[in-house]
Amino acid sequence: MNISSIVVKTTQEDYLSVRAQIEQIEGCEIYIEDNQSQQIIVVLEAPSTQEEIAINKHLESLKGVVSANMHYTYQEDELNAELKTNEQGICEFLNDTSIPAEQMNYAGSVAYLMGKKRAK
Numbered sequence: 001m002n003i004s005s006i007v008v009k010t011t012q013e014d015y016l017s018v019r020a021q022i023e024q025i026e027g028c029e030i031y032i033e034d035n036q037s038q039q040i041i042v043v044l045e046a047p048s049t050q051e052e053i054a055i056n057k058h059l060e061s062l063k064g065v066v067s068a069n070m071h072y073t074y075q076e077d078e079l080n081a082e083l084k085t086n087e088q089g090i091c092e093f094l095n096d097t098s099i100p101a102e103q104m105n106y107a108g109s110v111a112y113l114m115g116k117k118r119a120k
Contacts, residue, residue: 001045002052004073005031006059008040014064021062027055038066049075 010018015038022028022042033040042059046052052073059068 001047002049002073002075004044004046004052004056004070006042006044006056006068006070008042008059008068009066010038010040011064011066012038018062018064022059025055025058027051028059 008018008022015035019030019033019040022030022040027045029043029045031041031043044052044055046055056068056070059065062068
């Protein structure tokens with residue numbers, strides 16, 4: 001299952017029409033909207049990347065849509081397949097006792113990535 005968020009910008013005169021059309025598209029849910037700025041945030045669930053892209057293109061093609069930009073996507077099935085493919089190699093690396101722990105860098109911290117030390 002793929003989950004995405006798409007920011008849809010509409011013309012002022014077509015905002016309500018576009019909103020109504022989005023509500024009819026299977027897998028689309030309006031998460032938040034702002035009539036004043038003519039923006040609609042759509043959460044999309046699709047079974048594959050291809051279908052996710054097809055729905056995004058469909059949103060772009062609706063009359064009154066100025067833009068429909070995907071801002072976030074998560075591909076669960078593709079991620080799980082990649083993890084299974086790499087699982088054995090990762091386990092071998094993590095269990096390799098010939099690599100000194102001092103030579104391993106943890107980069108999961110934003111502060112670390114920015115070169116800043118965390119206050120203690």
